Amino acid sequence: MRQLDDQQAGDAACTLLLTSQEDTESLKRSIILSGGVQEPIYLRHDRSVAEGNRRVVALRAAKDEHPDNPAFSAMPAWIIPEGTPEHTVQDLLNEIHLGSVRGWAPYEKALQMRALVKSGLIEAEVAERYRMTTNDVRQHIEAANLMDRLYFPIAKDPTDAEHRSKFSYFLEFSKNGRIQQHKEEMPDLPERFARWVRDGQVDTGMKVRKLPKILDAKEAVRLLEIDGFDAAEAYLTERNPREHEFYLLMERTRGRLADMSVTEMIAARQSPDRLQILQSLRETLGDVLENIDRVAANRSVPRKARAARKR
Template sequence: MEDVMAKYVRNIQGNKVELELVEIDPDDVVLDPTNPRVGFSMRQLGDAEAGDAACTLLLTSQEDTESLKRSIMLSGGVQEPIYLRHDRTVAEGNRRVVALRAAKEEHPDNPAFGTMPAWIIPEGTPEHVVQDLLNEIHLGSVRGWAPYEKALQMRALVASGLIEAEVAERYRMTTNDVRQHIEAANLMDRLYFPITQDPTDAEHRSKYSYFLEFAKNGRIQRHREAMPDLAQRFAGWVRDGRLDTGMKVRKLPKILDAKEAVRLLEVDGFDAAEEYLSERNPREQEMYLLMERARARLAEMSVVELVEAKHSPERLEILEALQQTVTDVLDNIERVAVRQTQRKAGGGRKRR
C-alpha cells in the first residue's frame, strides 16, 4: 500500500470527493482501454488481447508520446499528478504513465523515473462524478479536451446515467448541442475509423469538426432521409480527402441538391462538383457572386451615404464608371447575340 502524502477534498458539481495523493510505480497501474487515443482500436481486440500491453503499444506508437517522454526526462520525472481509480486503473494521465515507463526502462537506476504522483479517487465514487472530475481537470488544464475527446466525455456522462439536459448544463450548451456532439462521435466510431488505414492516427480525430457539421446541418439531415447511405458515403469522402475542409462540408448541401454534382464529387472531387454547380447557377461563380453582393450593397445605401456620394467627385466617378462598364457589357452581350443569330441564319440558307 502506498503512503498517503496528502489529502484533498474536492467539490465536484456539488459532490465532495476526498482525493489522496500518493507516489506510485508506473508499472503498478493499469492503463484505461477506453482512452480516446486508443479506444477504437482496443474495442476491435478480443478480451484476451485488449490488455495493458496492447494499450501501451498503441500509446507508445504515437509521436506525441515520444516527445512527452523526452519532456519528462528533461524535467526529472512526472511533475503533475495523474488520477487513478481505487483499483489503480488510470482515469487521467495514460500517456504520462506510458512515457514514464519508457524513461524508467531506459534509465532503471534513476529514482526520478521510478515513481510518479497520483491522486486516488475513492472507491464508491459514482461514475458520473468521476467523469465530471475529468471534465473539470481538462477544462482547467493547458492541455484541455480536444473536440473529439470532449464529445466522448459527454457520451460517457450520458452512459453513466445522466440525462442529456444535465450534461448540457455542465457544458453550458443546449440539449440538442450535446445530442449532436455525441452523434458526431458515434458516426466517427461506427463509420469513419473502421475504414481508415490506421484508426489510432491522431490526424483522424482532427476530422471531428466535419462530422459535427454533418450532424448539425439541417439541410444535410434532410438529405439523409432520401439517401439512407449518406452517412457512410460522407465518411468515405472525408477519408479520401474529397471533403478536407470545414468550408467544403458546409457547402455539401448544395452538392447534394444535384445528383450530377454528387456523382462528380465521388468521381472527380469537390472542385469538379462545385464547377458544375457554378455553371448551372451564376451566383455560384465568383465573378457573379461579387457582382450580386455589390448590387445588394448599392441597393441598401443609406441617405447619409447617398448625400456623401453626391458631394464627393471621387465617389461619383467610381459609380459612373461602374454604370458605364455595366452598360458596355450589356451592349457587347447584345451584339454577340445578334452576330450568333445572323451566323446561324446564314448557315441555314447555305444548307438549303
C-alpha cells in the same frame, strides 16, 4: 487503446500512441523551453495517472534528450486520496477535459459525453455541467456514433490518429438541417457520406457545408461520386450563375448598393474618392455590357458574312 486487450493496453502502448501525435512533440518542446512541467498532473492513490498522460510522455522524451537536466527528472502532481468515489474522480476529469480550455480533442470529448449518457446522465445534465446546449451534446454523440459505426470500419487503418481529425466533418453533417432533410429521400446518405470522407471527395468542413446544394441535384451527386467535389460544384455553377464566386460577389455588391442609406449617399456625394469609385464602377459595367452585346452580335452573323465583312 480500447481496441487492445488487457495485456497489450499498458504503459508501452499508451506511450507509443501519444508519442506518435504531433501535440506530444510540441508539448515536449514547450516543456524544454519552460524548464519542466509547470502544471500539476493528477495521480490516483496507487500513483497511476488519472489526468496528464501526455505530459508524462512528453517529459520522458525531454529527459531522454537532456538526461543530466534535473528539471526533467520530476514533475508536480495532485494525488487523489484513496477512497475517493469513482464518480467524483470522473467529475473532476470531465470538468478538466470538457469544461476547460485545456481539454480533449473534439472526438474524445464526444466519446466522453456518450459515456456519461450511457452511465445514466441525461443529455440536459451533461449540457448544463459542461456549458453546452442539449442539442450540442446530442449532435456530438450522433457524430461520434456515425464515425464508429460507418467510418472506422471502412477506413484503411482505423487506428490511425489522423482519422479523429475528421470528426468535425461528421459533426457538421449531424448539425446541418438541410443535410438531415435529404436523409429522408436518401436513406443511405450517412453511409455514402462516410465513403466520401474516406475517399477524399469531402475533405474540408467547407465542403460539408456546401453539400446540401449538391444533394439538391442528382447529377451533382453523381459527379461528386465519380469525378469529385469540384466537378459537382462546377456543374452547379453552370446551372446557377449565383453559385459562381465572381457572380456571387457581383450579386452581393448589387444588393449592398441597393440598400445604401440616405446618410451613405450624402457621404459619397461629399467624398470625391468615394464618388469616383462609384462612377468608375458604372463606367466599367457599361463597357462590359457593351462588349457582351458586341460578342453576341458577332456570333449571330453567319461565318461567310463575317469573312466577307473582313475582306
